[in-house]
Amino acid sequence: MRCTNCGAPLPKPQQGEEWVRCEYCGFLNKIVDATRYIEKLRGELEKWIRELLPSTAVSTTVADIAARHQIFQSLIKPKLLMTRANVRAKYLQYLSNPVTPVPPPTPPGEEPRAFFEEALRVQAVKDFAVSEEDSRFVSETIIYGNTAGYLLNALRALSKYDVKSALKNIEEALSEIPDDPGFTLVKQRLSSIKTMLASLEQLYARNTSAALDLAKTGVDQYALLLERVGSSPIPEVNRGILEVEKMAAESIYNLSDAAHKFFTAGRDPLEIVRWVEAYMSVFKWLRDTYKRPIQDLLEIMVNLKKLAYGKTGSPEVNVLPGRGGFYVPFYVVECRFSFVKGIVFRKGGESRLTVLVASIPPYAENPVLDVLGLYTGRTPPPEKIEEAPGYSLAKDIASSARVSSIPGEARAFPPFISSVLAEKLVDGYIEAVNNKYRGKITFASSQAVGLVYIPFNTLDQKTLVNEKGLGVRLTTELNNLLKLTI
Amino acid sequence: MIFFKSEREKFEDELNKAFSDRNKGNIEGAVKHFLNAYEIASKSNDPEINRRAGETIFYATFYDALLKKTPEAFSKAAEQCRKLDPALPLDIGIAAKPTAGELARDLELASMIFSLPRFNINEAVKMDESIAQKYEEVGNILLGEGSRRLILEDLLNIHDPLSSVGFRLLGYARIIRALKIEADNPSKAVELYSEAMAYLQQAPPEVRSFVNDKLGKLSKTTKCWVCHREIQGEEINYIYMPASVNNYIREKYGGEASFLIADGKIAVCRVCYTMVYNLSDALAKRYYELAMKALQEVEARLNARISSLEVRVSAIRVQVGRR
Numbered sequence: 182m183r184c185t186n187c188g189a190p191l192p193k194p195q196q197g198e199e200w201v202r203c204e205y206c207g208f209l210n211k212i213v214d215a216t217r218y219i220e221k222l223r224g225e226l227e228k229w230i231r232e233l234l235p236s237t238a239v240s241t242t243v244a245d246i247a248a249r250h251q252i253f254q255s256l257i258k259p260k261l262l263m264t265r266a267n268v269r270a271k272y273l274q275y276l277s278n279p280v281t282p283v284p285p286p287t288p289p290g291e292e293p294r295a296f297f298e299e300a301l302r303v304q305a306v307k308d309f310a311v312s313e314e315d316s317r318f319v320s321e322t323i324i325y326g327n328t329a330g331y332l333l334n335a336l337r338a339l340s341k342y343d344v345k346s347a348l349k350n351i352e353e354a355l356s357e358i359p360d361d362p363g364f365t366l367v368k369q370r371l372s373s374i375k376t377m378l379a380s381l382e383q384l385y386a387r388n389t390s391a392a393l394d395l396a397k398t399g400v401d402q403y404a405l406l407l408e409r410v411g412s413s414p415i416p417e418v419n420r421g422i423l424e425v426e427k428m429a430a431e432s433i434y435n436l437s438d439a440a441h442k443f444f445t446a447g448r449d450p451l452e453i454v455r456w457v458e459a460y461m462s463v464f465k466w467l468r469d470t471y472k473r474p475i476q477d478l479l480e481i482m483v484n485l486k487k488l489a490y491g492k493t494g495s496p497e498v499n500v501l502p503g504r505g506g507f508y509v510p511f512y513v514v515e516c517r518f519s520f521v522k523g524i525v526f527r528k529g530g531e532s533r534l535t536v537l538v539a540s541i542p543p544y545a546e547n548p549v550l551d552v553l554g555l556y557t558g559r560t561p562p563p564e565k566i567e568e569a570p571g572y573s574l575a576k577d578i579a580s581s582a583r584v585s586s587i588p589g590e591a592r593a594f595p596p597f598i599s600s601v602l603a604e605k606l607v608d609g610y611i612e613a614v615n616n617k618y619r620g621k622i623t624f625a626s627s628q629a630v631g632l633v634y635i636p637f638n639t640l641d642q643k644t645l646v647n648e649k650g651l652g653v654r655l656t657t658e659l660n661n662l663l664k665l666t667i
Numbered sequence: 668m669i670f671f672k673s674e675r676e677k678f679e680d681e682l683n684k685a686f687s688d689r690n691k692g693n694i695e696g697a698v699k700h701f702l703n704a705y706e707i708a709s710k711s712n713d714p715e716i717n718r719r720a721g722e723t724i725f726y727a728t729f730y731d732a733l734l735k736k737t738p739e740a741f742s743k744a745a746e747q748c749r750k751l752d753p754a755l756p757l758d759i760g761i762a763a764k765p766t767a768g769e770l771a772r773d774l775e776l777a778s779m780i781f782s783l784p785r786f787n788i789n790e791a792v793k794m795d796e797s798i799a800q801k802y803e804e805v806g807n808i809l810l811g812e813g814s815r816r817l818i819l820e821d822l823l824n825i826h827d828p829l830s831s832v833g834f835r836l837l838g839y840a841r842i843i844r845a846l847k848i849e850a851d852n853p854s855k856a857v858e859l860y861s862e863a864m865a866y867l868q869q870a871p872p873e874v875r876s877f878v879n880d881k882l883g884k885l886s887k888t889t890k891c892w893v894c895h896r897e898i899q900g901e902e903i904n905y906i907y908m909p910a911s912v913n914n915y916i917r918e919k920y921g922g923e924a925s926f927l928i929a930d931g932k933i934a935v936c937r938v939c940y941t942m943v944y945n946l947s948d949a950l951a952k953r954y955y956e957l958a959m960k961a962l963q964e965v966e967a968r969l970n971a972r973i974s975s976l977e978v979r980v981s982a983i984r985v986q987v988g989r990r
Contacts, residue, residue, distance in 0.1 A: 259897070262888075262897060263888045263889070263890070263897050263924055263925070264925070266854060266886075266888035266897075266899055267886065267887065267888050267925055267926075269854075269857075270857045270882070270885070270886025270887075270888075271886060273857060273858060273861040273882075273886075274861060274864070274882050274883075274886060276861070277861040277862070277864040277865040277882075278864065278865075279868065416858045416859075416861040416862045416865070417861070419861075419862055419865035419866065420810075420834070420865075420866075421834045421837070421838070421865040421866035421867070421868055422865040422868070424830065424834070425868050474827060474828065474831055474868075474869045475868065475869070476814060476828055476831070515762050516762060517760070517761065517762045519689065519690035519691075519692070519760055520690065521690075521691045521692070527691060528687050528690075528691065529686065529687035529688060529689060529690025529691035529692075529693075530687075530690055531690050531760070533762075601816070601826065605826070608821075623690060623691060623692030624690075624692065624760055624821075624822075625821075626760065626761035626762045626821040626822075627762055627821075628761075628762035628763050
């Protein structure tokens with residue numbers, strides 16, 4: 182039987198059961214519908230074969246080899262050439278995109294059913310391909326069709342965080358590809374994807390130690406594969422894709438490490454996993470808004486891991502001493518800018534300042550701390566920025582931070598953005614300041630030098646205040662953001 | 668009373684002016700003052716000043732390169748930078764103070780990047796294999812630099828990790844090659860576009876959507892409705908033409924090949940399409956010429972008639988005048 186939703190094979194139903202669930206797409210099939218579907222498929226298949234072959238050939242399965250070869254060459258192959266070209270193109274298209282659980286893919290627009298049906302059709306005429314070349318031609322076409330179908334199912338599942346179904350599809354795709362030198366690299370790639378998904382599956386089952394081991398194996402597999410691929414890639418196992426998938430594997434490794442740390446400290450490791458799930462929509466927004474590369478995710482996962490360590494007693498993060506129920510991470514960004522000074526005798530000058538960036542956009546109203554008084558209207562001239570209201574505060578916070586841990590009972594936001602994006606936000610802030618300076622700033626450069634967790638208390642649902650007088654105005658109520666804290 | 672500035676003062680003065688001009692955004696002025704400082708330093712007997720000659724000529728070539736943004740200028744700056752003590756910290760106006768050793772490699776890379784023609788997806792079809800090779804060569808070098816970013820990123824406005832830039836260049840090389848062969852060898856073009864897609868994970872969305880669109884269309888293989896030949900590549904080797912397709916036709920023949928009928932239109936190969944187009948064009952031209960010829964004859968007849976009428980009207984006018 183085949184699934185009426187995706188076209189993949191269905192498991193044998195238990196006796197007396199009326200329903201059977203597809204292991205590949207999760208669809209619950211009524212057995213009667215699945216039977217009807219396979220009968221319809223069979224009817225179509227017979228019709229197709231009748232159109233393809235002379236009636237004498239259809240009824241015989243023991244025709245001599247020469248006759249079968251002749252039939253395949255003159256009647257079947259011309260038709261299959263087209264099918265093969267179509268399914269191979271799709272197979273390449275889907276393999277030229279990364280298959281990663283984090284970030285989750287957008288669900289593909291195509292249905293896997295067409296690919297499974299195509300593969301089934303080709304399977305039906307397999308016996309006619311007697312020469313080695315024809316047999317290879319047919320098997321490859323079936324592999325292309327089935328792999329495209331399983332990949333589509335896996336991508337759909339991953340878009341919904343259904344790791345189990347995705348894993349099942351990748352496993353099946355792998356098992357259907359023979360140990361053929363032409364497919365070795367594809368198999369290794371799928372095998373690396375499988376390991377990455379298996380690690381996540383273990384994580385969901387709270388087996389953090391197994392998850393960590395598998396994640397490490399996954400990263401090693403990608404490193405090895407990248408070495409093997411070298412500079413002469415085949416389209417379906419391309420360095421560009423492998424690098425992205427490797428970054429996802431490394432992200433999962435850090436995520437597993439964080440979850441394992443939580444688990445060993447007696448906390449629920451799924452808290453970390455749920456954070457990642459909740460964060461993915463924020464990450465998508467950041468990527469779309471600021472055109473950020475996927476590399477950012479790896480840095481964010483490394484910071485998540487450090488925070489998990491910091492929250493379980495290990496001094497792994499920089500913390501500003503003080504009390505508060507909520508910890509917000511701030512990037513410390515050193516900024517240097519050049520400007521024109523003087524009215525008659527115009528000279529060039531330069532200033533340096535420390536800027537703090539709340540790394541929780543889009544939920545902080547002005548993520549860049551208003552060091553130069555841009556929003557309060559008290560911006561000093563560029564050569565006297567040390568007179569600016571936030572100048573000393575930012576310097577003071579940056580210098581007071583100490584490597585420490587964060588109290589277990591406090592909630593902390595892991596950083597949502599990378600250090601590069603923090604620098605970009607500072608550049609934007611300086612640009613806004615420059616409008617106030619009427620274009621006197623000629624060049625600015627920023628460099629993130631650290632990350633500091635600052636403790637805050639809630640003034641109200643949208644306002645956080647720190648003992649040193651630093652405030653963060655949120656764009657949404659704090660209660661809505663709790664899922665983005667750990 | 669005249670005060671003469673010492674050599675050291677003159678040198679410091681030129682340097683200060685150079686940095687001041689740089690900070691003002693007057694890069695030409697900065698280059699001029701750095702060159703002046705170099706002149707003083709290179710001729711100076713003061714070993715401390717003389718020692719700084721290399722540094723000042725580096726700054727002059729560096730800012731000249733930023734001004735010109737040519738591969739030659741960056742190459743020259745890299746050459747000067749390599750002559751310096753690799754541990755020497757340099758003030759190039761950015762937040763961090765890089766050493767000469769770190770900066771030399773960046774300048775070499777900048778020279779390579781600026782030697783490449785700007786990639787514009789709408790112009791890519793005009794680019795040839797030599798450009799694809801250049802993209803490929805520089806792309807591979809940048810890949811070797813890993814995921815680090817350029818120290819000069821703020822000055823050159825290249826903020827992506829070098830490996831991302833490298834992958835993007837490899838993707839561009841594939842696009843140029845695929846565009847050249849897509850009509851003659853669509854299967855190979857599909858492979859090249861697939862590779863390009865894989866390399867272009869961090870590319871601008873318009874480039875990705877171009878490749879995706881090409882892949883979607885090139886990956887379609889169907890049969891020509893007219894000649895029944897297998898044909899690959901929508902809008903390249905076949906197009907869809909409007910026709911009256913009812914349910915009967917769709918059900919009876921739609922299954923003959925994938926993509927044979929789409930949105931009520933039928934797939935027609937390039938040969939059949941151009942044959943029909945040229946024939947209808949020739950027929951239309953022929954009938955147009957016939958119609959024009961007939962019109963010209965009518966026009967000639969009418970003109971002759973008008974002339975004869977005009978002659979008669981003139982004669983009548985003369986007769987009336989005489990009376």
